[in-house]
Amino acid sequence: MNDQTAIRTVGVCGAGGTMGSGIAIVAARAGFRTICFDTRPEALERAFQDTVAFFNKSVERGKMSREARDAALGAMSRTGELGALAECDLVIEAVFEDLAVKQALFRELDAICSPLAILASNTSTLSITEIAAASKRPERVVGMHFCLPAQLMKLIEISPGLLTSEETFRKVWAWAETAGQIPVKTQDKPGFILNALLVPFNNDAIRLVEAKVAEPADIDLAIKSALGYKMGPLELIDLVGLDTQLRLCEAFYPITLDPRAAAPPLLRRMVAAGLLGRKSGQGFYRYEGRAMFGSA
Numbered sequence: 001m002n003d004q005t006a007i008r009t010v011g012v013c014g015a016g017g018t019m020g021s022g023i024a025i026v027a028a029r030a031g032f033r034t035i036c037f038d039t040r041p042e043a044l045e046r047a048f049q050d051t052v053a054f055f056n057k058s059v060e061r062g063k064m065s066r067e068a069r070d071a072a073l074g075a076m077s078r079t080g081e082l083g084a085l086a087e088c089d090l091v092i093e094a095v096f097e098d099l100a101v102k103q104a105l106f107r108e109l110d111a112i113c114s115p116l117a118i119l120a121s122n123t124s125t126l127s128i129t130e131i132a133a134a135s136k137r138p139e140r141v142v143g144m145h146f147c148l149p150a151q152l153m154k155l156i157e158i159s160p161g162l163l164t165s166e167e168t169f170r171k172v173w174a175w176a177e178t179a180g181q182i183p184v185k186t187q188d189k190p191g192f193i194l195n196a197l198l199v200p201f202n203n204d205a206i207r208l209v210e211a212k213v214a215e216p217a218d219i220d221l222a223i224k225s226a227l228g229y230k231m232g233p234l235e236l237i238d239l240v241g242l243d244t245q246l247r248l249c250e251a252f253y254p255i256t257l258d259p260r261a262a263a264p265p266l267l268r269r270m271v272a273a274g275l276l277g278r279k280s281g282q283g284f285y286r287y288e289g290r291a292m293f294g295s296a
């Protein structure tokens with residue numbers, strides 16, 4: 001029987017960005033036809049070159065066969081036209097963290113996609129219910145929060161909005177498992193699980209640096225060796241971006257009024273100085289080259 005609601009083609013909005021490029025890899029690697037959309041053609045092109053390099057490195061390291069690499073690359077296409085997403089069964093949005101931008105996109109997607117298509121948001125802090133309100137299909141809108149770097153990290157927090165149907169939730173959960181990811185269910189609350197815990201924790205680490213309690217490397221070493229984490233909080237902030245950490249604080253603090261979620265003054269000063277972490281070459285550590293994309 002031909003299941004009209006089966007997910008075969010996945011669209012990724014913001015596929016030229018940090019998260020979108022990784023999400024596209026997850027989808028294409030799992031065998032889904034993957035349409036990568038971004039409004040910046042140069043970003044889309046750079047992300048594609050990074051994707052090719054990522055798959056090549058995965059082959060070199062014996063993590064992927066040449067055939068699987070060729071199939072994954074063959075499954076991907078790039079477009080600057082939103083209309084190309086009309087044939088998608090699932091569209092995952094990873095554009096700028098701005099409610100108005102996301103709502104405008106959902107309004108347009110709602111108009112061009114099949115009424116059966118599911119629209120998902122990778123937002124870290126915004127409300128899925130508010131994003132869904134821009135569409136006429138809130139029952140088919142859901143949160144799918146991937147972790148950075150999406151092509152390497154398994155977790156996806158899946159968050160139904162107030163009107164998300166059980167069927168939509170089950171379908172994206174099954175899709176995540178088919179794609180080799182680890183889904184967890186969370187409520188539509190700012191930060192879901194991961195950032196609700198990490199934003200205050202990371203700020204605490206910045207405040208330790210600010211108070212000159214210890215050097216970043218010693219703070220990270222203490223956390224890694226005592227708690228078994230793979231990365232310390234300051235290494236992680238450098239990877240995610242200090243500007244992103246600042247934006248997370250600015251989204252969280254007014255909602256939670258948790259003083260630990262308020263941006264530490266040192267974070268603000270470093271962002272103002274352009275010390276954004278790996279992406280700018282310096283944050284709490286110094287970097288050379290683009291070491292972030294990695295391999296499977």
Ligand SMILES: NC(=O)c1ccc[n+]([C@@H]2O[C@H](COP(=O)([O-])OP(=O)(O)OC[C@H]3O[C@@H](n4cnc5c(N)ncnc54)[C@H](O)[C@@H]3O)[C@@H](O)[C@H]2O)c1
Pocket residue numbers: 013014015016017018019020037038039040043093094095096097098101105122123124125145146147148240244
């Ligand atoms: N960076 C992280 O650690 C992280 C982790 C999990 C989730 N997120 C979430 O993922 C989303 C994207 O974050 P990012 O860090 O990848 O941002 P980014 O700035 O790296 O990428 C955003 C991309 O979206 C594109 N874009 C903007 N508006 C668009 C539109 N209307 N249509 C199509 N493309 C558009 C931009 O050109 C850019 O390439 C945000 O919602 C963010 O909260 C980020």
